[in-house]
Amino acid sequence: MPTPAYSCSKTFSGYPCTHRQWRHSGHCRFVHGYSRSFTFWFRARELDGCGFVVDFSSLQGLERRLAHQFDHTFLANADDPLLATWRQLHEQGALDLRVMANVGMEASAELVWSWANDLLRDREGGRACCWKTEARENAKNAASYEALPSWFRA
Secondary structure, three states: OOOOOEEEEEEEEEEEEEEOOOOOOOHHHOOEEEEEEEEEEEEEOOOOOOOOOOOHHHHHHHHHHHHHHHOOEEEEEOOOOOHHHHHHHHHOOOOOEEEEOOOOHHHHHHHHHHHHHHHHHHHHOOOEEEEEEEEEOOOOOEEEEEOOOOOOOO
């Protein structure tokens, strides 16, 4: 039986951005966009002094980071053969470029999981962690990433 723990979740939504999967042989190779949303699941064996797993009001830094990366931005893979073109368009003010290792929803879920845990590791000292994230591109499609960080006191 798993170790007893408390859990809660928080969703951040409304991040319209565009990307393309240049390796895809179908329509995903074209620039297209979604209004992304992200759900974070948090876990703790004991609650904090206010009775929370995670105080949602303390997540403004995470919310700012999500907005900077995904709000009205163009996401490009670091190995996109058109990256030089995207950089030129960024410099000309036509798009707000963010270069990522992988712009897909699965990789985005892992990326934001790491951001949440960077914040919690420093602030909570192992008491609470993010154990799952979901990156959603629309009502029909989502991807998730699940892991307990090595520093979490399970």
